[in-house]
Amino acid sequence: MNNLQSDAELSVSLLSGDDGNAEWPCPDEARMTNVDSDEIEDKYGGVFIWLVACSAAVGGLLFGYDSTVIAGVLVMIKDDLGAVLSPSQQELITSIASIGAFIGAFCAGLLLDRLGRTSVIGLGALVFTIGSIQQAIATTVSAITLGRFTIGLGIGEAAMVAPLYIAEISPAKLRGSLVTIDTLAITAGQCIAGAVNIFLQDIRSGWRVAVGVAAIPSILLLGLCFVIPESPRSLIYRNRLDQAMAVTAKIYPSATAEQVRSKVATIHTQFEDGSELRKLTTWDQLRMLFTNGPNLRALTVACGLMAIQQLSGSNSIFYYGPVLLGLVGFPNPIAVAFIMALTNFVFTIFALKYIDTVGRRKLLVNSMWGMPVALTVAAIGIRSIPISRDLDGAVPNLTVNSWIVLFSIAFFVASYAIALGNVPWQCNELFPMEVRALGTMMLTLTNWSLNAVVSSSYLTLMRTYTPSGAFAIYACITLVGWITVISCYPEVSGLPLEEIKELFKHGFGVKYSLKLQKARATSENNSSCRGT
Ligand SMILES: O[C@H]1[C@H](O)[C@@H](O)[C@H](O)[C@@H](O)[C@H]1O
Numbered sequence: 001m002n003n004l005q006s007d008a009e010l011s012v013s014l015l016s017g018d019d020g021n022a023e024w025p026c027p028d029e030a031r032m033t034n035v036d037s038d039e040i041e042d043k044y045g046g047v048f049i050w051l052v053a054c055s056a057a058v059g060g061l062l063f064g065y066d067s068t069v070i071a072g073v074l075v076m077i078k079d080d081l082g083a084v085l086s087p088s089q090q091e092l093i094t095s096i097a098s099i100g101a102f103i104g105a106f107c108a109g110l111l112l113d114r115l116g117r118t119s120v121i122g123l124g125a126l127v128f129t130i131g132s133i134q135q136a137i138a139t140t141v142s143a144i145t146l147g148r149f150t151i152g153l154g155i156g157e158a159a160m161v162a163p164l165y166i167a168e169i170s171p172a173k174l175r176g177s178l179v180t181i182d183t184l185a186i187t188a189g190q191c192i193a194g195a196v197n198i199f200l201q202d203i204r205s206g207w208r209v210a211v212g213v214a215a216i217p218s219i220l221l222l223g224l225c226f227v228i229p230e231s232p233r234s235l236i237y238r239n240r241l242d243q244a245m246a247v248t249a250k251i252y253p254s255a256t257a258e259q260v261r262s263k264v265a266t267i268h269t270q271f272e273d274g275s276e277l278r279k280l281t282t283w284d285q286l287r288m289l290f291t292n293g294p295n296l297r298a299l300t301v302a303c304g305l306m307a308i309q310q311l312s313g314s315n316s317i318f319y320y321g322p323v324l325l326g327l328v329g330f331p332n333p334i335a336v337a338f339i340m341a342l343t344n345f346v347f348t349i350f351a352l353k354y355i356d357t358v359g360r361r362k363l364l365v366n367s368m369w370g371m372p373v374a375l376t377v378a379a380i381g382i383r384s385i386p387i388s389r390d391l392d393g394a395v396p397n398l399t400v401n402s403w404i405v406l407f408s409i410a411f412f413v414a415s416y417a418i419a420l421g422n423v424p425w426q427c428n429e430l431f432p433m434e435v436r437a438l439g440t441m442m443l444t445l446t447n448w449s450l451n452a453v454v455s456s457s458y459l460t461l462m463r464t465y466t467p468s469g470a471f472a473i474y475a476c477i478t479l480v481g482w483i484t485v486i487s488c489y490p491e492v493s494g495l496p497l498e499e500i501k502e503l504f505k506h507g508f509g510v511k512y513s514l515k516l517q518k519a520r521a522t523s524e525n526n527s528s529c530r531g532t
Pocket residue numbers: 183186187190309315318344421422425447451
């Protein structure tokens with residue numbers, strides 16, 4: 001913190017004397033500066049930015065952990081709350097968190113521009129801590145339901161703010177990887193929850209530990225909020241230019257003071273009529289989001305991709321994996337289902353490595369075909385396994401078809417995790433600053449509403465259309481999703497946030513973005529040739 005402060009003073013005094021904001025160029029002057037604001041994009045480095053991203057991603061870890069741990073908790077609770085939970089009480093305890101998440105994301109969307117990113121992350125961490133404690137000490141069904149609702153508020157808030165904050169603080173060329181850290185943390189949280197459930201399943205009242213232990217990372221996150229810097233874009237939006245300079249200098253440690261100044265000035269020009277923008281009410285911002293063509297197209301792409309992520313049925317596998325694998329004959333389905341969580345985690349690491357170099361669009365297009373293929377194989381494999389219509393018949397024998405189902409859904413999860421599991425969370429980058437908070441709120445609301453639909457309908461889908469029919473339905477959805485991505489999702493890897501809005505002035509910007517990427521690659525090649 002102190003370091004940061006002294007850097008701020010240093011940069012500001014270097015560039016403009018003692019008065020931080022007094023000598024800031026007006027937008028026209030900023031445009032005329034002879035330092036190319038993009039030059040700075042090659043000057044990132046150091047561990048600072050990775051540490052900041054990892055800190056924010058603790059929110060993702062809590063999101064993954066808390067949304068998944070409930071599956072085991074419901075089994076472990078037994079009659080600890082007075083009587084054995086009825087199916088409708090189980091449904092209530094599970095789904096109330098999604099309702100909380102929906103409301104949490106909505107509130108975060110309204111608060112982000114007013115309070116700044118780090119304060120909202122801190123608020124979410126506090127809510128997480130309270131929710132974990134409420135659950136751990138619950139002695140009645142209403143008490144645990146309230147605890148789950150509180151946790152839901154935290155989950156929705158974390159799901160929304162962490163990726164947005166990371167995207168805003170990232171150098172353009174690392175943005176994909178740094179935001180993927182958040183998804184990696186979500187999948188790690190899901191793995192840890194699975195492991196905790198396996199470990200505690202036979203311990204009396206072990207569920208109290210399973211839910212209470214989440215208070216530790218949330219207290220850690222609360223503490224980290226006092227250390228991590230505010231996003232430079234949020235600072236500039238709120239006219240705190242000297243602080244924005246200090247943070248920008250930290251993100252690009254080998255940039256010259258002039259490059260830092262040019263970067264901040266360029267972002268500042270995006271808010272040319274800044275004072276007008278700052279006066280916008282939420283209603284004005286909503287109107288800008290829905291009635292301005294480029295904004296509306298950005299919203300369609302972002303929410304559309306998130307819808308495809310959820311409607312692919314991935315969470316049916318993560319949430320109902322043990323049920324499904326039990327139905328096809330695996331004797332220890334909880335442990336076997338853990339393989340799915342692990343596959344999700346491992347292939348998200350692959351995304352982390354390649355998302356910026358290969359690009360989001362290329363990763364999506366080249367991995368998503370695997371989902372309909374895997375689901376079709378699973379649909380065929382499961383057809384010859386004798387599963388009763390109401391799903392509660394005797395467990396069938398383990399046959400080669402059981403293994404076909406296992407391998408095909410593992411392949412499905414891998415194809416999902418490489419890109420579709422994480423790129424939708426990057427989509428906050430598609431929105432310009434003035435509508436980013438609300439756009440990201442819509443993105444997160446899409447996630448939670450469809451998450452609730454899919455997770456509450458999977459068993460019914462299997463009962464109504466047979467398990468094979470359910471796989472076939474998801475195969476059709478993922479095939480349509482893949483074709484939609486090919487036609488509508490533009491490549492934004494490596495583009496500074498301020499340049500992305502240009503794409504949506506050209507329809508969905510797919511062709512334009514590909515031309516832009518080509519031109520950037522050629523100019524980078526030329527300048528590296530000149531350098532050698
Ligand atoms: O990006 C995440 C991740 O893929 C999780 O594994 C999944 O459970 C979530 O629904 C999704 O939003």
